[in-house]
Amino acid sequence: MSEPNVTLAEEAAKLDAADELRAKRADFVLDDTVYLDGNSLGALPAAVPARLADVVAREWGQLRIRSWEESGWWTAPERIGDRVGRIVGAAPGQVVVTDSTSVNVFKALVGGVRIVQARDVSRDEILVDESTFPTDGYIAESAARLTGCTLRPVPAPEMAAAVGPRTAVALVNHVDYRTGRLHDLPGTTTAVHAAGALVVWDLCHSAGALPVGLDAHGVDLAVGCTYKYLNGGPGSPAYLYVAREHQPRFDSPLPGWNSHADPFGMAPAYTPADGAVRGRVGTPDILSMLALEAALDVWDGVSTAAVRAKSLALTDFFLRCVDTYVPAGRVESVTPAAHERRGSQIALRCADAGEAMAELIRRGVVGDFRRPDVLRFGFTPLYTGFADTERAARVLAAVLAGEPGEAGAPGEVA
Ligand SMILES: *Cc1c(COP(=O)(O)O)cnc(C)c1O
Numbered sequence: 001m002s003e004p005n006v007t008l009a010e011e012a013a014k015l016d017a018a019d020e021l022r023a024k025r026a027d028f029v030l031d032d033t034v035y036l037d038g039n040s041l042g043a044l045p046a047a048v049p050a051r052l053a054d055v056v057a058r059e060w061g062q063l064r065i066r067s068w069e070e071s072g073w074w075t076a077p078e079r080i081g082d083r084v085g086r087i088v089g090a091a092p093g094q095v096v097v098t099d100s101t102s103v104n105v106f107k108a109l110v111g112g113v114r115i116v117q118a119r120d121v122s123r124d125e126i127l128v129d130e131s132t133f134p135t136d137g138y139i140a141e142s143a144a145r146l147t148g149c150t151l152r153p154v155p156a157p158e159m160a161a162a163v164g165p166r167t168a169v170a171l172v173n174h175v176d177y178r179t180g181r182l183h184d185l186p187g188t189t190t191a192v193h194a195a196g197a198l199v200v201w202d203l204c205h206s207a208g209a210l211p212v213g214l215d216a217h218g219v220d221l222a223v224g225c226t227y228k229y230l231n232g233g234p235g236s237p238a239y240l241y242v243a244r245e246h247q248p249r250f251d252s253p254l255p256g257w258n259s260h261a262d263p264f265g266m267a268p269a270y271t272p273a274d275g276a277v278r279g280r281v282g283t284p285d286i287l288s289m290l291a292l293e294a295a296l297d298v299w300d301g302v303s304t305a306a307v308r309a310k311s312l313a314l315t316d317f318f319l320r321c322v323d324t325y326v327p328a329g330r331v332e333s334v335t336p337a338a339h340e341r342r343g344s345q346i347a348l349r350c351a352d353a354g355e356a357m358a359e360l361i362r363r364g365v366v367g368d369f370r371r372p373d374v375l376r377f378g379f380t381p382l383y384t385g386f387a388d389t390e391r392a393a394r395v396l397a398a399v400l401a402g403e404p405g406e407a408g409a410p411g412e413v414a
């Protein structure tokens with residue numbers, strides 16, 4: 001492996017020393033691996049194992065059925081929803097933690113089309129972000145068929161121009177999962193509204209990485225997962241935001257007993273509950289739900305503006321290190337350089353990306369590979385440091401230059 005560039009390594013140490021979020025690292029279980037895959041599965045917050053052990057042994061093991069009431073299990077989806085709401089700029093009562101992102105995309109799209117068609121039945125088109133994460137596209141296709149709409153794929157940056165008098169709903173990713181491109185949420189939302197339609201934002205790659213401002217920008221509906229930058233754990237439940245003004249008309253296509261106004265009335269007819277509860281379906285997954293709740297403690301006292309500032313500093317620094325270390329022409333960033341268009345990851349196009357990432361992981365730098373030719377590096381400001389960032393670029397350069405790695409490098413993954 002090549003010697004660290006003294007200038008960049010020194011600069012990294014200075015940046016780490018000045019980093020006001022640095023202390024947050026202690027809230028996570030980390031090792032000497034450079035973990036840059038928090039945009040796929042966030043690291044484990046240190047408080048989660050003990051909390052989960054208590055939930056299992058005491059709340060389930062001893063209190064059993066009483067815990068639905070006494071341990072606050074029944075109201076957990078709304079309670080934890082409000083905590084997610086604080087991170088994405090939603091006032092209490094509009095976010096519910098429930099189901100998967102895929103399922104919530106379905107609820108938001110069909111529910112959104114129903115709201116629009118109730119006032120204008122001629123609107124029969126759903127716009128979808130052309131380069132969307134696949135599940136959103138599959139669900140949108142089915143939602144369109146079910147609601148008698150046509151589905152029109154549009155590049156996210158052109159959504160504002162494409163929305164028209166027939167559009168019911170536009171489904172857009174806030175940050176593109178492959179390229180890390182940040183889309184214009186305020187501008188697109190305003191344009192969609194001006195055309196008389198509603199917008200559904202998918203926040204999977206922005207929540208916890210940058211300020212979203214759902215209420216401030218007048219977003220109608222939003223969904224997102226909690227296992228990426230929110231560190232909720234593998235398969236932790238997702239969330240659904242329905243803006244307060246739409247809640248009375250939000251007609252969920254999945255009306256389960258958990259969203260009934262009187263769930264224990266066991267009535268044969270469905271009467272929807274008011275508020276965020278309306279987004280629930282069936283019995284929540286309590287173990288994952290409460291692991292998420294404990295994971296969210298790391299956000300106490302953290303501002304998303306500070307997270308964003310550090311995220312941009314990390315990705316800027318990574319690009320500089322890559323530029324300095326990596327042989328010219330071996331990689332090309334597909335992530336926009338402009339801050340206002342960049343999420344919290346850097347995606348590098350690289351001809352042999354699959355083999356390169358496998359070797360990076362063997363040498364203790366964990367990112368991921370997206371076919372056919374993209375290396376993805378996610379930067380989670382709460383636990384990623386500048387020295388980590390410098391090391392990742394240095395190891396990447398060594399791998400791409402074909403320099404041999406040390407056997408049993410730190411953090412080697414079998
Ligand atoms: C991660 C991600 C998903 C994941 O959906 P699941 O239902 O949790 O599997 C959906 N959409 C986007 C944009 C994502 O990045």
